[in-house]
Amino acid sequence: MTTLFPTPLSASPIEILLVEDSEPDIHLTREAFSEAGIANTLHIARDGVEALELLRCCPDRPRIPRPDVILLDINMPRMNGLELLEELKRDPDLMTIPVIMLTTSQAEEDVLRSYQAYAASYVVKPVEFDRFYEAIRALGRYMLTIVRPPGPGETGGPPPAQ
Template structure:
């Protein structure tokens, strides 16, 4: 199903929920180095992610993200809580969520902890692998907005 009136090539707002400053820096630099027009917003914990999604507090003027990249292992308010806030709120439930895992068994671990997302992507370990990862995020988004609408 197309999301809002998004068209291929339009910049999108991506919310990155990542507690590691090093990984956040790599994501940010990779988006810039990849010359992607998308806008990457970052928060480092689940509580800030939920506030961003609900546009509360310091995030009152934040855009509604088109995509959430979620590290499930967050301090205090965890990834499962962020997913629950998204999936249980009708206005937010259609935002696709990609869980970032740190190993090839990460999807199984995330699912075993009740973290059901739209997609799972293994985080690259080497900085140059982030460019390929960023491209996969963009390809994922294009697949979403180009998906045909089913007639019910």
């Protein structure tokens, strides 16, 4: 978990879960958020199985705070990003967390499957750091100034019994 410095964009850090198996891409994402001055707490899961363990109660691992957004790669071991996305959107407690696909895949099938499984956005990771930095910066501004994510207690589950 990494906490980056607050900026004028946000009074308090946002919770981000990055689901990514590539160490260089994890490093670039951390660096891009830091360089862009986007206040966040960045949690890392290296595949879909680990992400679910972080999001749900697990006996051997503490649960992370509910993310404001999940940045999700597609090509990962054990459980890939599309499988995780489908699982998240079936879970009443997790289905309202916005999921942004952040991947190198430009395959039309991956784009279509992501949106069919209710991804909020699909962003192709640029290879060059300068372009990647700009993409993360734009993503951060989008998340902090335009989007209103569900608040605490706002899940897609049934309303409480009265």
